[in-house]
Amino acid sequence: MIEPTIEPTIEQTIEQTIEPTTEPVSLYIHIPFCKSKCNYCDFLSFAHEDDKIDEYITALVAEIRSYHSLLRNNIVKSIFIGGGTPSVIEAKYIESIMKEIKENFNLEPTAEITIECNPGTISREKGTIYKILGINRISLGLQAVDNERLKHLGRIHTFEEFAQNFNMLREIGYDNINVDLMFGLPNQTLGEWKETLKQVLILNPEHISVYGLLVEEDTPYYSQYQQKKWELPDEEIERTMYWYANECLAQKGYEHYEISNYSKKGFSCKHNKVYWTLGKYIGIGLGAASYYDQIRMDNTRNIDQYMNAQGDLNEIISNKAPSTIIAQKEEFMFLGLRLMEGISKKDYLNKFNQKIEEQYGEVVFDLIKQDLLIEEGDRLSLTNKGIDISNYVLAKFIL
Ligand code: SF4
Known part of the structure; x- marks a missing residue:
């Protein structure tokens, strides 16, 4: 009788093709929930799906466990909990994620551990719990300081709420905070952009990311732009905004270390540097991408499939291919x-x-x-x- 051929599972393939090593690795954890959807956003995130949070985190924790055998010898140098808005979910979920990571991997004591937070979803209690869990870097989404502008962007907070959150995080003891800003916004003037930088620099964050707006398909901004409801600043003004930020941040002691990123000395983002220098990273969660031993992997973007997989990498990884030379x-x-x-x-x-x-x-x-x-x-x-x-x-x- 001919024995049927049994295809190896993705776990087996990973184990065969990727040997565990003692090399450094970084972890990205994706939390795809937001309070509401911003008008420019095409990230993999959902608003008003709170009933899925519990089941999603159970599946995510199971996925972390599934990587134990592959990553057991690696030293985890950085973790980035991103989204979505990780601060929108209850702190107990972040607690179970961190617990699972610590139990399954060698987390370097000095590892950079970042969580993305949005004003309007963070509290003193959450910030304090994150600190106890070892999270030592906060990335705060602001984008602009004008409250009308924030409303137009679909943000759920005012600048004053952002500033309160920022100061609260300082009081809790965070000494490594990033602020995300955007320029080249609908009908934005250079004056408005200068004011954004001025107000943010008063708070003196350690790191500032400055991104030009990209109008992405399938966003409310895309249809508004198509319908000519507003105009983007012309290219010359957009470039003037970029170089103004560059000059202004340099004067305040920020080092320009990547096209869109600036930091005080010693505060560049270690995690993002792993992406730019082809280091090893494993993405855990919906739609997360990984690069490990020259193999690229992508997780499914279907949340029901992700949750049903309950940590089975064979079901979760939708795409896996060796990266060619x-x-x-x-x-x-x-x-x-x-x-x-x-x-x-x-x-x-x-x-x-x-x-x-x-x-x-x-x-x-x-x-x-x-x-x-x-x-x-x-x-x-x-x-x-x-x-x-x-x-x-x-x-x-x-x-
Ligand atoms: S908070 Fe961030 S991830 Fe969520 S909708 Fe807005 S831009 Fe997208």
Whole structure:
């Protein structure tokens, strides 16, 4: 009798193709719930689905457990609890997530542990519990300081509520806080943007992220924009806003370390740096992405399927493929060049056993000639002109 062939499960495939190592790893935990949906947002998050929170967290905790055998020897250097709005769910859920992580993995005592919070969903009690759990970095969504603007964006809070939350988090003892801001908003003037920066700098956060608005399909902003209900600032003003922020933040002692990120000395985001330098990370939760031993994995984006899987990676992981050498070279370049320090040619040689010039000689030569890239010693990085058209420059490294 012929024995039927039994296909290996994803867990078995992972175990066979990915050996546990003692290398550092980062964890991303996705909480896809929000109080209401912002008008510009196309992130994987849901409003008014609170009845699913309990079941979702049970499934998420089960997924954490499923990674025990793969990650048992890794040192977890950073955790990012993002969303959605992780602070919208009760603190007991964050407690069970952190408990499960500590029980299953080697969490470095000095690991950077961030939670994303939105004003209007955070309380003194939640902030205090997060601190006890070892969370040492808070990322606060603000986007703008004008209350009419916040309403237009669909945010659920005022600037005053944000400032109260910020000061409360300081009182609890957080000394590493990021504030997210957006520019290039509908009909926004340079004056309004200057005021946003001025007010935020008074609070003196350790880290500021500054993103230009992208009008994404399937958002209320997309249809409003199509119907010409408002206009975006023209490109010249948008760029002036970016460089104004750059100058203003530099004057206040912030280091510009990535195209959209600024920090006080020693406060750059360790977790995000893992993404930009092709480090190992495992994404846990709905739609989360992972990169481990040159294998890319994506979790399902279907919440019912995710919850029904109850931690079974075979059901959760919807896409798993080894990253080709070509893809690794492309990512090395276009992720690494997002950092202001750029990429090291020596690192490229060590990683790919090939001189960078052999693969990208012509591209690099042309970009340097156009003053979009600069070569300094071992490093290649974007010039200011290159930052302005970074999408164009980075696309040149696609093979
Ligand atoms: S709070 Fe963040 S994740 Fe939630 S809807 Fe607004 S932008 Fe999206």
